[in-house]
Amino acid sequence: MLQLAAFKALGPNVVTCSAAVSACEKAAEWQPAMALLRAAQLAGLELNTVACNAGLGSCQNAWQWERSLALLAGMRSGPLPDVISYTSAMTSCGDSGQWQVALSLIRELKARKLSPDFAALSAATAAAAAAGNTLAGDPAGQSSSWMAALQVHRELCQEGLEPGLSTYHSLIRACQQGGHWLGAVASLQQLSSQGGLSLDEVSCAAALSSCQASGQWIWVRRLLTELALGVNRECGGDAKKE
Template identity: 35%
Template sequence: MFAASEVVQCGIQVDVIVYNSALTACGRASEWQRALELLRSVDAGGLLPTVVTFGAAISATERAAKWPEALLLLEDLGRRGLQPNVILCSSAVSACEKAAEWQQALGLLVEMQALEVQANIITCNSAISACGASSEWRQSLHLLEELDAMSMQADIISFNAAISACESAGAWDAGLAVLQSLSSRDLQMDLITWNTAISACEKAGKWPEALQLLAGLGESSYEPDEITYNAAISACEKAAEWKLALQLLLEVQHGPLRPSVVTFSAAISACEKAGMWRQVLVLLSSLANEGLQPSLITMNAAISACEKAAEWRKAVLLLSQLRAAKQVPDIITYSALVSACEKASRWQHAVVLLTEFSATGGQPNLITYSSAICACEHAAEWRQAFVLMAAAANSSIELDAITYGHAISACEHAGQPEPTLHLLGAFDGILAESLDPTLLLGLENPRY
């Protein structure tokens, strides 16, 4: 980029207007550091920067979310006796919004009042979004309500920002209440509004409302996009409404949109929650036919579906596919695999998988060890159960009463009284630690 400072080096006289143009170009190219260098060159050249000069510099910092630099520039402008305008202040608020600095954004709104600079809807929308980015949804709603007091008409962007703030913070009911208040205003919902509302329903577990909104979107002038369908399918997934999830996936496949890995993952997870492992495998095949690569989350959901049905061979086969895709299985993967083997009474495979995970640098947790010990219980393999308990202790994992119960049962099935008594002694200590002390106090003075 041919900067004004380079023009000066060529011996050509430049004025502040040239610098303003160069600063604007830096901002558009996200070269905020170069913009600040140019601003310093204005002073070094004996020129007087104007409000436009500072505006271009603040805009450059705003694009890069450099809010401290934006605020410093505003202070510098004031020290020079220049009066900031709403455009400069809005850019500074937007810089705070991009960095999720909601307190700084609200502070600027207060400072604007002190400077008698009238905020506009762009300024306020940035402040609402800044609060939302920090999960300060109550502040977002407060600002939305304050727009009326400021004699300012909220637009659809204002409502989108407020609904998004509620959705991000998990205040789904509040977000849906804001959505309902739109009906009393002469505002047209856009695609962002529809998507944010459907996402709020999804996170609130309100799948019927999510599907109603999807139907309403179909009757509007907007077409649902991938984000819309992903949120709707995910809403069905959380309620294990696998048939509805598959129906929505078919709509995507037969329409102008192309399903993504996220779309398939949500549908697979819906089937997994409902124990429909065969449907899961069909979906994995469809995903591959679309030329998509399943993510680790997708594969974990598929393995978990097989685990619920004790389909341990299918689960291990999926592990091979996961590795073939050069993905690294994690604790969720191996916990599901060990549990699948445990449900199928395949204790040897469970132990091999747990050992394999440890050998690759993984750290089995209580759930993994408990599943493997439970597998040993089914086969009365008390010695192997003891080995696993020792391995857990070496990994600083404190086994719970349930796990001890599996080991004790393994000893009993094998007719081993001495190990059983040994474990019972340790079990009594764990059981006492897990009891509420107030219950023990109540036992001292029993009532008849």
């Protein structure tokens, strides 16, 4: 609670509040962060988006998704949340297995005429993909999970944003856990064709596992062949460099 004591000692203002809450965020101390925000409100300060986002970040780092939602709800009447606010709340929900809540936030973000950036859409994709871990034994739920992940992935591409490797990991894993082998293969092929990214063990293993579980042995052999060719090309490229 040192940040709270320092905040009171220095005199309450938005600058000192934001700095103190940011310190709590870095230390994943969500309770002091919430106490600071409450103290600022009681002091009659009008909190800004920066201070509230720092509070959301502290909740995200501590896996406090319900606190994140409560803080975000308070921001709807001022200060207004921005894309960073929603991204932080979505990540918090996704990390806690609340993928449907996370996806509702991406819809709310768009309804507020905010443009989701790469981080926001990646957070939504990861949230949907992570649902597979919490929906084991629930085929209907896992099906909804991979469909949601594919939908958000399409939106990411439509926004002109190039998915990163971690996004493809999330997407392929969601398809694997949902038994959608074709989606896993298509995502792997898209990853392979995207400039600047290369196939890795995590993505390939998930796609192979998906095909194997569905009895798609032709695709298993094809993927193994493509992987072998890719390794040979890389080795050949390294040899030329030497």
